[in-house]
Amino acid sequence: MLPFEYFEPATLRRASSLLVKYGADARILNGGTDFMVRVRQHFWKPKYVVNIKKIKGLDHLTYSKNQGLRIGATATYGRVEADPVVRQRFGIVSASAVAVGGVQIRNLGTYIGNACNASPAADSTPTMVAMGAKVKIYGPNGARVIPIEELFAGVGRNTLQAGEIVTEIQLDTPPPNTGFIYIKHSPRSQMDISVVGVASVITLNPDNGRCVDARIALGAVGPTVFRAKKAEAILKGSELTGDVLSRAAIAAADESSPIGDVRAPAEYRKDMVGVLTRRATAYAFDMAKSGMDVRKQQAIAIELIT
Numbered sequence: 001m002l003p004f005e006y007f008e009p010a011t012l013r014r015a016s017s018l019l020v021k022y023g024a025d026a027r028i029l030n031g032g033t034d035f036m037v038r039v040r041q042h043f044w045k046p047k048y049v050v051n052i053k054k055i056k057g058l059d060h061l062t063y064s065k066n067q068g069l070r071i072g073a074t075a076t077y078g079r080v081e082a083d084p085v086v087r088q089r090f091g092i093v094s095a096s097a098v099a100v101g102g103v104q105i106r107n108l109g110t111y112i113g114n115a116c117n118a119s120p121a122a123d124s125t126p127t128m129v130a131m132g133a134k135v136k137i138y139g140p141n142g143a144r145v146i147p148i149e150e151l152f153a154g155v156g157r158n159t160l161q162a163g164e165i166v167t168e169i170q171l172d173t174p175p176p177n178t179g180f181i182y183i184k185h186s187p188r189s190q191m192d193i194s195v196v197g198v199a200s201v202i203t204l205n206p207d208n209g210r211c212v213d214a215r216i217a218l219g220a221v222g223p224t225v226f227r228a229k230k231a232e233a234i235l236k237g238s239e240l241t242g243d244v245l246s247r248a249a250i251a252a253a254d255e256s257s258p259i260g261d262v263r264a265p266a267e268y269r270k271d272m273v274g275v276l277t278r279r280a281t282a283y284a285f286d287m288a289k290s291g292m293d294v295r296k297q298q299a300i301a302i303e304l305i306t
């Protein structure tokens with residue numbers, strides 16, 4: 001590992017000023033699960049490392065009916081996953097952690113580190129994107145809140161400006177008659193990244209059963225995690241018949257632009273976007289129809305490549 005100067009600021013203000021001062025030579029350290037691998041490989045060569053874990057008030061984890069869920073920057077997957085209130089009131093979120101790494105990784109890594117790392121194959125962000133999450137950002141010019149997908153600029157690149165630190169994820173309580181699932185398609189059930197990831201959220205009008213809102217987020221099949229908006233448009237306002245689900249699945253596959261690599265060829269990934277979008281959307285639709293309280297759902301499927 002190359003040498004670097006290390007800081008443990010106690011306040012956001014100090015952390016931000018260090019990041020401004022050292023600019024591109026500085027990097028934030030959070031759970032370190034991406035950081036350590038990248039730095040050891042000399043892929044990242046920070047000269048100044050700003051550990052944000054000693055900053056008070058960044059590890060919050062709160063749920064209220066009015067405010068929804070707030071996940072602080074340094075709150076680990078493990079903590080969120082195990083929190084009884086989150087499990088009971090926002091099961092979707094604790095379930096989405098299960099797709100990431102293994103227990104050791106989840107005891108260190110964070111949802112916000114996953115989002116800031118901006119990997120297209122990130123496993124917690126499709127859920128967040130599909131659930132309409134926002135992120136709160138502290139910076140030299142004050143705080144701002146943006147939809148989480150606006151954080152992603154490209155493979156491994158985020159849109160944060162000099163001195164900016166993401167402080168929390170904000171998730172509103174989903175409306176009733178909403179169904180959800182995240183499907184991770186991967187060679188192994190743990191400790192491997194996705195070949196394709198699909199999150200689907202469907203909200204129905206209980207009076208006529210039509211889809212009033214659909215949000216589909218795709219992972220590992222483009223330069224960033226992104227919403228399949230053409231597929232969503234086919235679903236919105238429609239009765240979700242088999243034909244409509246199939247048309248949306250084809251649209252999602254068309255919207256994807258995967259690369260081929262050691263994990264899977266591009267054509268395979270594209271085909272699987274169609275297969276998994278249809279499967280995820282049908283599942284979310286059934287769940288929404290059943291009237292199950294979306295806050296209590298633990299909907300995740302890890303589908304192995306056999």
Ligand SMILES: Cc1cc2nc3c(=O)[nH]c(=O)nc-3n(C[C@H](O)[C@H](O)[C@H](O)COP(=O)(O)OP(=O)(O)OC[C@H]3O[C@@H](n4cnc5c(N)ncnc54)[C@H](O)[C@@H]3O)c2cc1C
Nearest residue numbers: 028030031032033034035101109110113114116122123166
């Ligand atoms: C063995 C192994 C298995 C893994 N498996 C998976 C997997 O299955 N799925 C998956 O999605 N990922 C996986 N990962 C990747 C990693 O665990 C996740 O991306 C994790 O969520 C990163 O969070 P962290 O807190 O450790 O971030 P760090 O490593 O500390 O930081 C990651 C990046 O985000 C920046 N950053 C962190 N916090 C902030 C902030 N608050 N504001 C601004 N920038 C910030 C850092 O500067 C750095 O550039 C795996 C990693 C390992 C080592």
